[in-house]
Amino acid sequence: MLDLQATPEEEVPPRFSLPPKSALLIGAVGFCAVFAEGASLDWSAVYLRDVLDSSAGVAAASTTGFTLTMAVARLAGDAVVNRFGAVRTVRVGGVLAALGGLLVVLASHPVMAMGGFALLGLGIAVVVPLAFAAAGRSGPNPSQAIAGVATITYTSGLIAPSAIGTLADATSLVTSSAW
Numbered sequence: 001m002l003d004l005q006a007t008p009e010e011e012v013p014p015r016f017s018l019p020p021k022s023a024l025l026i027g028a029v030g031f032c033a034v035f036a037e038g039a040s041l042d043w044s045a046v047y048l049r050d051v052l053d054s055s056a057g058v059a060a061a062s063t064t065g066f067t068l069t070m071a072v073a074r075l076a077g078d079a080v081v082n083r084f085g086a087v088r089t090v091r092v093g094g095v096l097a098a099l100g101g102l103l104v105v106l107a108s109h110p111v112m113a114m115g116g117f118a119l120l121g122l123g124i125a126v127v128v129p130l131a132f133a134a135a136g137r138s139g140p141n142p143s144q145a146i147a148g149v150a151t152i153t154y155t156s157g158l159i160a161p162s163a164i165g166t167l168a169d170a171t172s173l174v175t176s177s178a179w
Helices: 021-051 056-084 086-106 110-124 127-136 142-170 173-178
Strands: none
Touching (some): 021 056, 021 127, 021 142, 021 173, 056 086, 056 127, 086 110, 086 127, 127 142, 142 173
16 A cells, blocks of 8 residues: 655645746747647648648648658757757757748648648757756756646647637638747
């Protein structure tokens, strides 16, 4: 039987606590990456099919390409971070993701949009793992910081698909993609 009673020298962890301040900015960066990932995974095929009038096969290939690009970038991520550092990698990744998003919105052909989604995946691939690593090095209680970053970051995965859909319903899928 597992004894959950704290000994006198141990402090009982709280059942709930707000993320430490050190986790808020890191969590915000992770939030943006997961938002872009969730939106791309859930809406890229719809975007290609409905906005760019592509076939169902090409639309599905867009989602596959995005996922493949993210996988390759994550596998290569350690080498990139070791060479350029975590901060520079996230900054350059942010620029690549923004350029990818811009390419998607400006695309007049499915291949351009697929390239944009691929760039977006390349740019955000290592952000979440780096956010967790940064949280583990921040503040006096790394486990609380990691839990806070995870909560903030993965909340985005719940919000992104419906936020994009709601905005697209109110305006257009092109407008919601630019957001």
